[in-house]
Amino acid sequence: MSGLAKLSAVAALLGSSLFVSTGAHAQGALTVYCGVQEEWCQAMSVAFQRATGVQVALTRKSAGETLAQVRAEASNPKADIWWGGPGDPQLQASEEGLLAAYESPNLKDLHPWAVSQFKQSKGRSVGIYAGALGFIYNTDELKKRKIAAPKCWSDLLKPEFKGEVQTANPNSSGTAYTSLATLVQLFGEEDGFSYMKKLHPQVNQYTKSGIAPANATARGETLVGLIFIHDGVTQKINGFPVDVATPCEGTGYEIGSMAIINGAKNLDNAKKWYDWALTPDAQAIAGQNKSYQVPSNKKSPIPAEAPRLADIRLIDYNFQKYGTADERKRLLTRWDNDIRASSN
Numbered sequence: 001m002s003g004l005a006k007l008s009a010v011a012a013l014l015g016s017s018l019f020v021s022t023g024a025h026a027q028g029a030l031t032v033y034c035g036v037q038e039e040w041c042q043a044m045s046v047a048f049q050r051a052t053g054v055q056v057a058l059t060r061k062s063a064g065e066t067l068a069q070v071r072a073e074a075s076n077p078k079a080d081i082w083w084g085g086p087g088d089p090q091l092q093a094s095e096e097g098l099l100a101a102y103e104s105p106n107l108k109d110l111h112p113w114a115v116s117q118f119k120q121s122k123g124r125s126v127g128i129y130a131g132a133l134g135f136i137y138n139t140d141e142l143k144k145r146k147i148a149a150p151k152c153w154s155d156l157l158k159p160e161f162k163g164e165v166q167t168a169n170p171n172s173s174g175t176a177y178t179s180l181a182t183l184v185q186l187f188g189e190e191d192g193f194s195y196m197k198k199l200h201p202q203v204n205q206y207t208k209s210g211i212a213p214a215n216a217t218a219r220g221e222t223l224v225g226l227i228f229i230h231d232g233v234t235q236k237i238n239g240f241p242v243d244v245a246t247p248c249e250g251t252g253y254e255i256g257s258m259a260i261i262n263g264a265k266n267l268d269n270a271k272k273w274y275d276w277a278l279t280p281d282a283q284a285i286a287g288q289n290k291s292y293q294v295p296s297n298k299k300s301p302i303p304a305e306a307p308r309l310a311d312i313r314l315i316d317y318n319f320q321k322y323g324t325a326d327e328r329k330r331l332l333t334r335w336d337n338d339i340r341a342s343s344n
Contacts, residue, residue, distance in 0.1 A: 027052055027053035027054045027055075027269075028054055028055070028266060028268075028269050029054065029055045029056075029057065029266055029269065030048075030054050030055070030056050030057070030080050030081065030266050030269040030270060030272075030273060031056075031057045031058075031059075031078060031079045031080050031081070031265075031266070032045065032056055032057070032058045032059075032079065032080065032081045032082075032083055032273070033058075033059055033061060033066045033069070033070070033079045033081070033082045033083070034058055034059065034060045034061075034083050034084050035060070035061065035062065035063050035066060035082070035083065035084035035085025035086075035174070035256075036060075036083075036084035036085065036256070036286075036291060037211065037231070037234070037289070037290075037291055038060050039289045039290070039291075040084075040285065040286055040289045040291045041058055041060050041084070042058070043285050043288065043289045044083070044277070044282070044285055045058050047282065047285055048272075048273060048276060048277075048282075051276065052269075052272055052276070054269045054272065054273075059079075062085065062168075062172050062173050062174060062175075062208060062209045062210060063085035063086050063088075063089045063173065063174025063175075063177075063210075064089060064169075064170070064171055064172040064173055064174060064177065065172050065208070066082055066085065066089065067089040067090075067092065067093055070082065070093055070098050070261060071093075071096070071098065074098055074262075074263075076263075077261045077262070077263040077264060077265065079261050079264070080260065080261055080264035080265065080266045080267070080269065080270040080273075081258065081259070081260060081261065081264070081270050081273050081274065082099070082258065082259045082260075082261060083128070083258045083273070083277060084128065084256055084257075084258070085174045085256060085257070086174030086175065086177070086178050086254040086255070086256060086257070087117050087125060087127060087254065087255040087256065087257030087319070087323070088174060088177060088178065088181070088254075088319065088322060088323045088328065089174055089177075089328075090117075090121065090124070090125040090257045090258075090259050091117075091120060091121055091125065091319065091323030091324065092323065092324065092325040092328055093124075093125075093259070094121040094122065094124035094125055094259070095324060095325050096325060097262060098261065098262055099121070099124035099125060099259040099260065099261060099262055100124065100259075100260040100261065100262045100263075100264065100267075101122060101123035101124050102123065102124075102260050102271060102274060103118075103123055104126070104271075104274055104275045104278055105275065106275055106278035106279060106297070107126065107278075109278070109297050109298055109299060110126070110127065110278065110296045110297055110298065111127070111130075111296055111297075111298055113127055113130060113255055113296075114126060114127025114128070114130075114255065114296035115127070116255075116319070117255045117257050117319070120319060120320055120323065121259075124259055124260075125257045125258065125259040126257060126258055126259070126274075126278070126296075127255040127256065127257055127296045128256050128257060128258045128277060128278070128283070128295070128296050129255075129256040129283075129286065129293035129294060129295050129296055130253060130254065130255055130256065130293060130294045130296070130309060131228040131229065131230045131253060131254050131256065131293045131294065131307070132228065132229055132230075132246055132251055132252075132253045132307060132309060132312045132314065133175070133178055133179055133182055133226070133227075133228055133229070133246070133251045133252045133253060133254070134226075134227065134228075134229040134232070134244055134245055134246035134247065134251055134312075135150050135156075135224055135225070135226060135227070135229075135232075135244060135245045135246075135247070136213070136214050136217045136218075136224070136225045136227050136229070136231070136232035136235065136242050136243075136244050137149050137150060137217065137223060137224045137225075137242065137243060137244075137245070138217050138218070138220050138222075138223055138224075138240075138241060138242055139241045139242060139243055140220065140241040141220050141223055141241075142223060145160070145223075147160045147161075147223070149243065149245065150224055150245065151245050151247070151248050152247050152248040152249055153183075153186075153195065153247045153248075153249050154249070156199060156202055156224065157195075157198050157199065157202065161202050161223060161224060162201055162202050163201070163202065163203075163204045164202065164204065164222055164223035164224060165199065165202040165203050165204065165222065165223070165224045165225075165226070166203065166204055166205050166207065166212070166213040166216050166217065166221075166222040166224070166225045166226070167179065167203060167206060167207070167213055167225070167226040168206060168207045168208065168209060168210045168212060168213065168226075169206040169207065169208060169340075170331075170332060170335055171332055171335075171336070172208045172209070173207070173208065173209060173210040174210060174254070175210025175211070175226075175227060175228055175254075176206075176210055176226070177328065177331075177332075178228075178252050178253075178254050179226055179252070180196075180331055180332075180335060181252065181317070181322040181331065182251060182252030182315065182317065183195055183196060184322075184331065185252065185315055185317065185318060185322070186249060186250050186251075186252075186315055193334065193335075193338055193339075196335070196338070196339050197338065197339065197342070200339055200342055204222055205222075206340070210227065210228070210231075211227070211231050213225025213226060213227055214227045214231040214232055214234075214235055214242075215235070217232075217235070217242055218235040218238075218240035218241075218242050219240075220241075227244075228254060228293075229244040229245075229246060229307050230291065230292040230293050230306065230307060232244035233292045233305050233306070233307065234290045234291065234292060237290055237292075237305060238290065244307075246307075246312045246313065247313075248313070249313075250313045250314065250315045251312065251313065251314060251315065252314070252315055252317045253309070253312075253314055253317060255319065256293060258274060258277055260274060278296065278297055279297065280295075280297050280299045280300040280301070283295035283296070283297050283300040284300060284301055286303070287301070287303030287305070287306070292305045292306040292307070293306065294306055294307075294309060
């Protein structure tokens with residue numbers, strides 16, 4: 001069994017909580033809440049400890065879950081770093097005083113969209129990657145049923161997709177909140193919610209995690225999943241019969257982000273992780289572990305498999321508005337009342 005496979009087995013036994021030790025001389029500890037794929041989280045932890053000797057305790061959670069946990073632990077923080085996942089929840093956490101300001105010397109090397117996250121959060125969050133919202137679909141199942149692959153938001157409302165679309169719950173998933181905010185911006189709020197009401201009968205499950213629909217589509221448990229398309233590319237590279245598309249009408253995107261928790265008990269080591277995670281060497285670990293986002297450092301290699309943002313019809317996503325705590329709460333409340341309540 002490979003070293004990474006062993007780590008995966010340990011993570012499964014511990015319920016996605018991982019303590020990484022490589023035998024390096026101990027240089028203190030660090031606790032990380034990680035919001036990307038488990039394999040990437042683990043590889044980052046191993047590489048950081050090898051580079052620094054700092055022992056890492058890591059837990060993988062969706063962005064909404066992490067926001068809730070950081071809020072609950074505000075008076076006695078358990079984590080030092082929140083790394084990965086859509087940046088909107090970090091903007092909300094910043095607004096609520098849950099994150100600490102820090103400017104890395106590597107900020108000058110980042111793409112403007114990554115620096116924009118830093119500026120909007122008043123130095124409390126920074127972009128580490130970007131990825132577009134779209135669809136994953138199972139090519140074998142579509143061919144078997146003689147159904148055309150979805151290319152537009154409107155395609156998902158067709159009768160053949162009734163009960164065959166899977167998406168996450170925006171209360172727990174940063175991916176799904178990006179989807180909610182995207183539809184509101186793309187169509188206008190009333191028409192956006194009207195679309196979501198029409199989509200509701202097509203949805204077979206609102207999952208807790210934003211990556212779950214990609215996994216379900218790859219296994220043939222659903223025809224279509226709403227995801228960040230780099231997660232679909234990973235499934236395709238892994239050999240599953242899937243492909244991805246971005247909606248013809250336009251789509252939103254995430255700025256995956258990183259922050260230091262306010263009151264972090266291992267602040268110096270948190271700053272070490274923060275600086276290191278913005279370097280090309282650290283960002284190259286994504287592609288090495290089949291994660292195909294666009295990295296934030298201009299000098300970082302972009303994986304050949306990564307979707308090119310310039311080729312996608314992206315909306316002018318308003319992170320400033322939809323990243324605020326009040327707007328998130330208002331939209332989620334309306335979604336609960338107008339969409340989720342219709343399941344009861």
